[in-house]
Amino acid sequence: xxxxxxxxxxxxxxxxxxxxxxxxxxxxxxxxxxxxxxxxxxxxxxxxxxxxxxxxxxxxxxxxxxxxxxxxxxxxxxxxxxxxxxxxxxxxxxxxxxxxxxxxxxxxxxxxxx
Amino acid sequence: xxxxxxxxxxxxxxxxxxxxxxxxxxxxxxxxxxxxxxxxxxxxxxxxxxxxxxxxxxxxxxxxxxxxxxxxxxxxxxxxxxxxxxxxxxxxxxxxxxxxxxxxxxxxxxxxx
Numbered sequence: 001x002x003x004x005x006x007x008x009x010x011x012x013x014x015x016x017x018x019x020x021x022x023x024x025x026x027x028x029x030x031x032x033x034x035x036x037x038x039x040x041x042x043x044x045x046x047x048x049x050x051x052x053x054x055x056x057x058x059x060x061x062x063x064x065x066x067x068x069x070x071x072x073x074x075x076x077x078x079x080x081x082x083x084x085x086x087x088x089x090x091x092x093x094x095x096x097x098x099x100x101x102x103x104x105x106x107x108x109x110x111x112x113x114x
Numbered sequence: 115x116x117x118x119x120x121x122x123x124x125x126x127x128x129x130x131x132x133x134x135x136x137x138x139x140x141x142x143x144x145x146x147x148x149x150x151x152x153x154x155x156x157x158x159x160x161x162x163x164x165x166x167x168x169x170x171x172x173x174x175x176x177x178x179x180x181x182x183x184x185x186x187x188x189x190x191x192x193x194x195x196x197x198x199x200x201x202x203x204x205x206x207x208x209x210x211x212x213x214x215x216x217x218x219x220x221x222x223x224x225x226x227x
Contacts (some may be wrong), residue, residue, distance in 0.1 A: 015226040028186060034215075036218075042220060043116065043118075043204060043220040043221050044206075044218040045116070045218070046215055046217070048214075049215065056148075065137065073137065100145075100146065100147075100162065100169075100170070100208070100211045100214070101159040101170050101172055102147075102149075102157075102159060102216060103159070103207075104156060104157040104158075105156075106156045107156065107157070111220055
């Protein structure tokens, strides 16, 4: 079945550092890809998404490009802030039989130190 | 604030009991999804409803059931609870199905003692 693999955390960086969180997927067909963020004590918020190959999703300084050839959707940010500390989930949409479910990676906990 | 509401926020109960979790989707959304987040299993899809009808089923136990009512709110019923059912249960909604973005509620934290 479809699956998502994320780099293992936790990841700890200093403020203004460059961030990459790796995400690769296995899927039949061409799923949409998502990054969700979960701040402490809160639900998941959509950070960005891409629906087809070579699409770049971006939001709040974060970017990810849908790479079909490497089946990847790595999350990047040029300069992180303390407020970016959260758990990040990569996900794909599994649109079997006209319905939709999200398949999530295991999550990567990010801590940014001032 | 995603516009999806879930009640209660926390629930503590004993093994063998039954609980009901409630979800109200964003205004205008017809699809409701339930997910379970646990330490050992991560985030897993349980079930999807669209306009009152079940559309997709994931790793949902037979002890669990759900429904979506005519006003589009949804309830997830968990029965014969076990310690391993302790988890965060999220509801999400979307306008339709297919590639629509899902918006998540804040979750209900269930603790089974």
